[in-house]
Amino acid sequence: MVDEALAKGGDPNVSDAYTINGRTGFPNGCSDVMDEEMFFGVAEHNLTVVAQDGAYIKPIPTSYIMITPGQTMDVLITANHTGRGSYYMVARPFFDSRAPFDRYNASAILSNLNASHDDNAPASAPLPFDDDFPAFPPVPFDYTGVSPDKYLLPSQGTKVRMIEYGKKVEIVFQGTNIGNAENHPMHLHGYSFYLVGTGCGNFFTDPNYHHDYNLIDPPKVNTIRVPKNGWTAIRFVADNPGNLSLSQNLHASWGMDIVLIVKNGPNDTTSIRPPPSVPRCT
Known part of the structure; x- marks a missing residue:
């Protein structure tokens, strides 16, 4: 894709979708998006950012994050709802430019939440x-x-x-x-x-x-x-x-x-x- 863009001298082809991939355990987010920042949140849940790019930071409580291409974040999710449940995770692109970009949102479902905590600074x-x-x-x-x-x-x-x-x-x-x-x-x-x-x-x-x-x-x-x-x-x-x-x-x-x-x-x-x-x- 990059080689084709360089040959033409223009922007790379715009993608037609984003994906959210994950696993159970400690939530770690890595943005593999090419050029757009991504807003990310979980329905009815707050987040706590405890690390960026593998290094601990002062914990930041928030209802959503914005992650830049190539960046990683370790995020804690508080399971503050009783019983088993499923909740939407949604990622939305942000791109402050006139260049074309993929405007679609991405969603996934998160189930069986478990929370942990770390005070390292x-x-x-x-x-x-x-x-x-x-x-x-x-x-x-x-x-x-x-x-x-x-x-x-x-x-x-x-x-x-x-x-x-x-x-x-x-x-x-x-x-x-x-x-x-x-x-x-x-x-x-x-x-x-x-x-x-x-x-x-x-x-x-x-x-x-x-x-x-x-x-x-x-x-x-x-x-x-x-x-x-x-x-x-x-x-x-x-x-x-x-x-x-x-x-x-x-x-x-x-x-x-x-x-x-x-x-x-x-x-x-x-x-x-x-x-x-x-x-x-x-």
Whole structure:
């Protein structure tokens, strides 16, 4: 499907259905949708989100969730109805863009509910952070107010970003109005990171401006959404050496992808070592 879209230079074919798959036990949701966020809820029941992308967070009670493509959530459901029963689960797409998308809802039936609980909380976000990554855009402009046709064709190149082992890194994803503005799910391979802030409009780079970051109990995840014409900030410690892909789930094939290279650390335990079967250079 992606190869066909690349050959034509257009959007991939729109699907004609969503599905809800599940099993008994601890409820874990993973969104395999290509480009749409999904609202999800269970009839007559509340939810409690206790983890995202495999890391515990401060429990969030809610009547529904919105999950972005590639994201996972661990959700507790309180069985507050007596007797055996069956209840509808419903997923509904959200896509804030002019591009075509599958507008159908998906439903399933949940029976024999059982609840559990976990009070684990995330660790604190890394403080302080190093200010040498990422570099500022080479051509600053009004990212969310620019004409959709301006800067539509950026310059091409093959470049990576080198990061020293152990560095504390902050990355700010800035949405733009270029082309067809929409939400963007972003995923970093090889790391979980702390989601410390998000907002609408342009991110202020003035060092004297105070951003209202959550540095107390931010969620630790590996996939986040950048809001339409907005920004999202993440932090992590570069303690996993190697080549890391930072990409948008769908638009990586169109160039929304970058490679980060975390250098080896000071010893064998903090460095990538070749397998014993690989011949050494002489």
